[in-house]
Amino acid sequence: MAIFVVGLVTGTPLGLLISTSLALGITSGILSSILTNGSLPFLEHTFQITSPVRLLELSHPNNVLLKRLLTEAPGTYHHSIIVGNLAESAADAVGGESLLVRVGAYYHDIGKIKRPYFFIENQMTSDNPHDKIAPSLSTLILTSHVKDGVELAREHRLPQGIIDIIEQHHGSGLVSYFYHKALESDRTETVTEEEFRYEGPKPQTKEAALVMLADSVEAAVRSLQNRTAGRVEGLVRKIIKDKLNDGQLDECDLTLKDLDIIAAAFVRVLTGIFHSRIEYPDIAQEMERRKKRAGTRKQLTEKSGS
Ligand SMILES: [Fe+2]
Numbered sequence: 544m545a546i547f548v549v550g551l552v553t554g555t556p557l558g559l560l561i562s563t564s565l566a567l568g569i570t571s572g573i574l575s576s577i578l579t580n581g582s583l584p585f586l587e588h589t590f591q592i593t594s595p596v597r598l599l600e601l602s603h604p605n606n607v608l609l610k611r612l613l614t615e616a617p618g619t620y621h622h623s624i625i626v627g628n629l630a631e632s633a634a635d636a637v638g639g640e641s642l643l644v645r646v647g648a649y650y651h652d653i654g655k656i657k658r659p660y661f662f663i664e665n666q667m668t669s670d671n672p673h674d675k676i677a678p679s680l681s682t683l684i685l686t687s688h689v690k691d692g693v694e695l696a697r698e699h700r701l702p703q704g705i706i707d708i709i710e711q712h713h714g715s716g717l718v719s720y721f722y723h724k725a726l727e728s729d730r731t732e733t734v735t736e737e738e739f740r741y742e743g744p745k746p747q748t749k750e751a752a753l754v755m756l757a758d759s760v761e762a763a764v765r766s767l768q769n770r771t772a773g774r775v776e777g778l779v780r781k782i783i784k785d786k787l788n789d790g791q792l793d794e795c796d797l798t799l800k801d802l803d804i805i806a807a808a809f810v811r812v813l814t815g816i817f818h819s820r821i822e823y824p825d826i827a828q829e830m831e832r833r834k835k836r837a838g839t840r841k842q843l844t845e846k847s848g849s
C-alpha cells in the first residue's frame with residue numbers, strides 16, 4: 544500500500560505501479576509467514592512461552608508420547624482423554640487457559656508408561672501386583688509416576704507449562720487406600736501419613752489445579768455404582784471439598800465461587816458421558832417369549848378351526 548501511494552505521488556505510470564505493488568506485496572507476505580513460522584520455536588524457547596500452535600501439535604494423537612501411552616497403557620490413555628474434557632470445560636467456565644489445560648491433561652499421567660500394570664485402569668485381569676507387595680512399596684511405585692512423567696516430558700522437550708501440570712497434578716495428596724491398608728496390617732513400626740503422600744508441589748496455577756480436580760473426579764466417578772445424576776453431583780462436590788480441606792488448593796488462585804462453577808461444569812460433562820440408557824431386553828429371553836407367543840397363537844387357530 545505504501546509503495547502504491549509513493550508511486551502515485553512520484554507520478555509512476557499506473558500499469559507499472561499496480562504490477563510492482565502486487566509482486567512486492569505477494570513476496571513480502573510469503574517471506575513474513577516463513578519468518579514467523581521459522582522463528583516461532585526459537586521465540587518460544589527464548590521467552591519460555593508456549594504458542595497455541597505448539598499445543599495443538601502436542602494434542603495430536605500421532606505424537607510419539609501419546610502413541611506410546613495408547614499402546615502401552617491404554618486404560619491411562621482413555622482416562623487422560625476424559626480428564627482433558629472435564630478440565631477444559633471447567634477452564635472455559637472459570638477463565639483458565641483451556642488449551643493448555645486440555646493438553647496438560649493428555650500428558651498428566653505419562654509417567655505411568657514405565658510400569659503400566661501397577662495402575663488399576665491398565666489391569667485387564669484379576670491379577671493385581673499390589674497383592675504381593677507391602678503397602679509402602681505400592682505407594683512408592685504409584686507416586687513415582689509423577690517423577691517419571693516429568694523426566695519423560697523433559698526428554699521429549701515438552702513446554703514448561705505441561706511439565707508443571709505433570710509435576711503438580713497430585714500435589715501432596717495422600718494415597719489413602721495403601722495408607723489405610725498399612726494401618727490395618729500388623730506392621731510393628733508406626734505408620735505415618737507423610738510416608739503415604741505424594742512429594743508435591745501443590746498446584747501453583749489454576750490450570751494445574753483443574754487437572755488435579757478433574758483427575759480425581761474421573762477416577763472416582765468411574766468406580767461409582769448406580770450412577771444417577773444426583774449421586775454423580777454429590778461425589779463431584781465431595782471430592783472438591785476433600786481437596787480443599789486437605790490444603791491441596793492453598794497455593795493456586797481458585798476462589799470458592801470458582802469451585803462451585805467447576806463442580807457444575809464437571810457434572811455437565813459427566814452427565815453427557817454417563818447418560819442413562821434404555822435397558823435392552825436379553826436377546827435369548829426375548830426369542831423364547833416370541834416362540835411361546837407364536838405357539839399359543841397356533842394352538843388357538845387350530846382349536847377355532849376344529
Ligand atoms: Fe496421576
Ligand SMILES: [Fe+2]
Pocket residue numbers: 622626651652758
Ligand atoms: Fe490421572
